[in-house]
Amino acid sequence: MLIPLHGIASRRDLPLPFSFVVAGAVLALVISFAILIFAWRTPRFTRVGGRNLPRLTAVVDSRAVQLIARALVLATYAWAGLAMMAGQDLLTNPIFGFVFVWMWVGLVPISLLLGQFWRATNPLRTIHRGLCAIARVDPEQGLISLAAGIGVWPAAIGLFGFGWLELVQPDRTTLAVLRIWALAWLVILVLGAIVFGQRWIGAADPFEVYASTIAQMSIFRRVGDQLRLVNPLAGLNAWHAPPGATAVVAALLGSTAFDSFTNTSWWIQTVQNSALPTVLWGTAGLLTMIIIVFVTFSLGAAWMGRYGDRPAWEYPRLMVGSLLPIVLGYVVAHYATLLIVEGQRVAINFSDPLGRGWNTFGSAEMGVNSAIFNHPTGIAVMQACAIVGGHVFGIICAHEKAVALLPPDRAVRGQLPLLLVMIGYTCAGLFLLFSP
Amino acid sequence: MSRSTCTIRGALLRGALIWGAVALGLLLSGCSPTAEPQNTASPSAVSTPSAPPSSPAESPTWVPPSTPALSSDHPVTINIVIAKGKTIPNGVKIEARVGQKVILKVTSDADDKIQAHTGGAGYEMQVRAGTPAKGSFTLDSPGSFKVESHHLDKIIVILNAR
Numbered sequence: 001m002l003i004p005l006h007g008i009a010s011r012r013d014l015p016l017p018f019s020f021v022v023a024g025a026v027l028a029l030v031i032s033f034a035i036l037i038f039a040w041r042t043p044r045f046t047r048v049g050g051r052n053l054p055r056l057t058a059v060v061d062s063r064a065v066q067l068i069a070r071a072l073v074l075a076t077y078a079w080a081g082l083a084m085m086a087g088q089d090l091l092t093n094p095i096f097g098f099v100f101v102w103m104w105v106g107l108v109p110i111s112l113l114l115g116q117f118w119r120a121t122n123p124l125r126t127i128h129r130g131l132c133a134i135a136r137v138d139p140e141q142g143l144i145s146l147a148a149g150i151g152v153w154p155a156a157i158g159l160f161g162f163g164w165l166e167l168v169q170p171d172r173t174t175l176a177v178l179r180i181w182a183l184a185w186l187v188i189l190v191l192g193a194i195v196f197g198q199r200w201i202g203a204a205d206p207f208e209v210y211a212s213t214i215a216q217m218s219i220f221r222r223v224g225d226q227l228r229l230v231n232p233l234a235g236l237n238a239w240h241a242p243p244g245a246t247a248v249v250a251a252l253l254g255s256t257a258f259d260s261f262t263n264t265s266w267w268i269q270t271v272q273n274s275a276l277p278t279v280l281w282g283t284a285g286l287l288t289m290i291i292i293v294f295v296t297f298s299l300g301a302a303w304m305g306r307y308g309d310r311p312a313w314e315y316p317r318l319m320v321g322s323l324l325p326i327v328l329g330y331v332v333a334h335y336a337t338l339l340i341v342e343g344q345r346v347a348i349n350f351s352d353p354l355g356r357g358w359n360t361f362g363s364a365e366m367g368v369n370s371a372i373f374n375h376p377t378g379i380a381v382m383q384a385c386a387i388v389g390g391h392v393f394g395i396i397c398a399h400e401k402a403v404a405l406l407p408p409d410r411a412v413r414g415q416l417p418l419l420l421v422m423i424g425y426t427c428a429g430l431f432l433l434f435s436p
Numbered sequence: 437m438s439r440s441t442c443t444i445r446g447a448l449l450r451g452a453l454i455w456g457a458v459a460l461g462l463l464l465s466g467c468s469p470t471a472e473p474q475n476t477a478s479p480s481a482v483s484t485p486s487a488p489p490s491s492p493a494e495s496p497t498w499v500p501p502s503t504p505a506l507s508s509d510h511p512v513t514i515n516i517v518i519a520k521g522k523t524i525p526n527g528v529k530i531e532a533r534v535g536q537k538v539i540l541k542v543t544s545d546a547d548d549k550i551q552a553h554t555g556g557a558g559y560e561m562q563v564r565a566g567t568p569a570k571g572s573f574t575l576d577s578p579g580s581f582k583v584e585s586h587h588l589d590k591i592i593v594i595l596n597a598r
Contacts, residue, residue: 373555
């Protein structure tokens with residue numbers, strides 16, 4: 001198989017038909033204003049609600065189950081690590097797909113279906129716990145306590161780093177490059193956890209922070225010490241976003257948008273005609289996208305400060321949950337086919353990490369079922385529905401928060417700029433999938 | 437509900453409708469011309485893209501494919517010129533049909549490998565400096581595929597096979 005110069009998949013989804021872009025944008029506009037004008041005026045999700053799951057909680061919290069889950073996940077990473085350290089420098093090495101497809105894209109469905117599973121089984125936490133057990137140190141205890149204001153800011157930088165690796169880093173599908181990044185990730189996170197205590201991993205691991213952010217939309221949510229089956233909208237509404245959450249969401253939305261943007265003819269022609277290095281264009285473009293999202297969202301949310309009784313700078317963090325459905329819609333539209341098709345290839349190659357013809361898990365002989373590509377219209381419908389659906393749920397969340405935070409007669413006016421910003425993201429998302 | 441809320445709501449409703457109509461109008465008027473070269477099933481879709489204006493003046497201009505691309509009966513021919521570190525065409529999108537044959541005619545001033553990532557095994561052709569080369573492959577399934585110069589690490593065309 002030929003190694004594509006950019007990314008790991010040799011095929012991208014076809015551009016979204018323009019009629020889908022127009023229909024999606026019109027639908028997003030109409031529904032947004034309909035919700036703004038006709039929807040409820042008093043908060044509906046004041047409590048998380050849902051149903052307690054005492055038996056499931058007991059199983060999940062039992063020591064044996066936790067140990068087994070952590071050991072299994074750690075073993076999976078160790079196996080992938082074997083492929084990275086001793087495998088062949090070919091695209092048939094499962095490590096590339098493991099990182100860019102299974103971890104990066106796979107964490108989204110895992111977190112939606114299983115809630116905070118990633119955090120509970122994060123191999124970095126397992127390694128750190130093991131080291132602490134050997135050294136007889138309490139894992140929570142570090143040398144320096146991390147200031148509360150740090151929040152998830154380090155993870156926002158980490159997410160920019162991963163976005164850069166995925167979209168800008170030259171030769172990213174070579175072992176030499178990937179090993180450096182993996183080493184940096186492991187050392188920064190584990191050393192940091194020793195210095196600051198385990199809380200560092202929840203503040204700085206881009207994968208865990210991404211996963212636990214997405215898990216806010218899961219049907220499973222822990223309330224107190226009980227797991228509950230909840231309405232995802234009510235669960236998301238109950239999320240207390242940590243400091244830096246806006247930057248995390250901007251990094252996720254911005255890097256996904258940049259991925260599409262680099263596929264437009266304008267970008268390809270401009271970069272390829274330019275005398276400046278491609279890496280410089282890529283870095284500047286990725287940063288610009290993230291900053292655009294961060295600034296527009298922050299300004300749109302801060303506008304609510306004119307109508308509410310809190311200082312303006314508090315609103316972006318209070319409102320950031322309403323961007324998560326939009327992030328989810330973007331991710332589904334961009335990476336669903338990648339996960340379905342390339343995810344299978346990883347499963348096949350995972351049986352043979354060193355390229356020696358092993359068939360450890362019995363998957364080596366399986367073929368990739370890429371029948372989904374024979375339904376381009378179905379894929380386009382799915383993409384448009386994901387973007388517009390994410391938008392509608394985002395608007396619902398924003399409206400709920402706005403009526404909870406602002407006086408009733410001002411809630412509509414206060415949320416209008418944010419609504420326009422969100423419509424902008426959705427139209428931009430659709431237009432980028434049209435990929436002119 | 438108080439009366440003041442009602443009036444505010446009425447004013448907002450009007451404002452929102454006006455803004456909605458304006459935005460919709462802008463969207464439709466601003467964007468539809470862009471759509472035509474991409475979506476209409478006419479041979480012009482292939483010949484529309486011309487050589488980029490910023491390419492060096494001494495470089496030959498890109499000759500558009502000679503046959504209608506949007507019928508799987510005829511092959512689509514892409515004339516590629518690689519000179520002084522640049523490719524012509526340069527990152528152009530071409531509409532094609534599943535089952536269509538794609539013919540690449542390449543002239544390069546350096547040894548190169550042209551790669552087409554067509555989903556499965558892909559297609560690769562070697563090009564010698566100064567010697568015109570010709571190769572072909574068939575688009576077996578729908579998707580968006582890149583044809584790249586491996587030596588320059590540049591995208592020559594993107595084939596959108598429907």
